[in-house]
Amino acid sequence: MAFTKTTEQASNYNHLEKMTVFELLNNINSEDKTIPTAVNKVIPTIEKLVISIVERMKKGGRLFYVGAGTSGRLGILDASECPPTFGVPHTMVIGIIAGGDSAIRKAVEFAEDSTTQCWNDLIEYNINSNDTVIGIAASGTTPYVISGLEKCNEKGILTGCITCNLGSPLSKVSQNPIEVVVGPEFVTGSSRMKAGTAQKLVLNMISTSVMIQLGKIKGNKMIDMQLSNNKLVDRGTKMIMDELNISEKEAYMLLLKHQSVRKAINNFNNGN
Incomplete structure (x- = not known):
């Protein structure tokens, strides 16, 4: 052919x-x-x-x-x-x-x-x-x-x-x-x-x-994304709020502390 x-x-x-x-x-x-x-x-x-x-x-x-x-x-x-x-x-x-x-x-x-x-x-x-x-x-x-x-x-x-x-x-x-x-x-x-x-x-x-x-998404969220701008920090904060059912301020502080949506969620669930 x-x-x-x-x-x-x-x-x-x-x-x-x-x-x-x-x-x-x-x-x-x-x-x-x-x-x-x-x-x-x-x-x-x-x-x-x-x-x-x-x-x-x-x-x-x-x-x-x-x-x-x-x-x-x-x-x-x-x-x-x-x-x-x-x-x-x-x-x-x-x-x-x-x-x-x-x-x-x-x-x-x-x-x-x-x-x-x-x-x-x-x-x-x-x-x-x-x-x-x-x-x-x-x-x-x-x-x-x-x-x-x-x-x-x-x-x-x-x-x-x-x-x-x-x-x-x-x-x-x-x-x-x-x-x-x-x-x-x-x-x-x-x-x-x-x-x-x-x-x-x-x-x-x-x-x-x-x-x-490879496990880089949880639910439908980009929990391993890089927090490289304010838009992504806001998105990460909302992900943590939704996942943990906590306030925006608490979610934001967790994100600042751990610098990662995944780490913030895991550490919260582990009592850290």
Whole structure:
């Protein structure tokens, strides 16, 4: 079966420049509505990968995202939000982008075409068989990502991928391929749109479900979140109030004392 990039196929719309602003917005929104359905179809595949990640993380493993361009930036975004949300170290979920950190803001020419740099980037972190590497590439053809997963497979490291084409080269080298087929983009080939949104949804699902499985949520609350601003201190205070049925002042003083929602609740329950 020949590999076809649906992400590169012509848009279902034409003469975009002749549309009114309302028409543009309405049509983009109509396309975006198809994304959750596409994601829903691959939940069993996501589930399998999450279970494997959790098993490895319980042994001290880490989760790596590797990608180029938009895909790389989405991986970095998801990784960077794990420490403040779940109170985990920055070394637990790591995003790596082709071209290095400067590529987060500005494209680095031909960085995604390297067939050796991804593995070089990974070994800087002393990657090992307890770790998991997820390659992110809407097209499924990015050499940087494909070569990185190939090397991981050779070294016995669990691999997964998030792509938006069926039967891509990336899927073929991934042990756990997640293929979210969202079809042609509103602007032909602009995979930062539907494909990017689909990738973000899947990343949210992976990291959030992994952290819940690792015990980082109680009930539905982020009890391990970092108290890095006044909004989060207020949120933490309310969590303690609700959990312990105490006054706002008492909850706030507990939070100040223990600097952690979890510790405040546990110490109160233990009489400390």
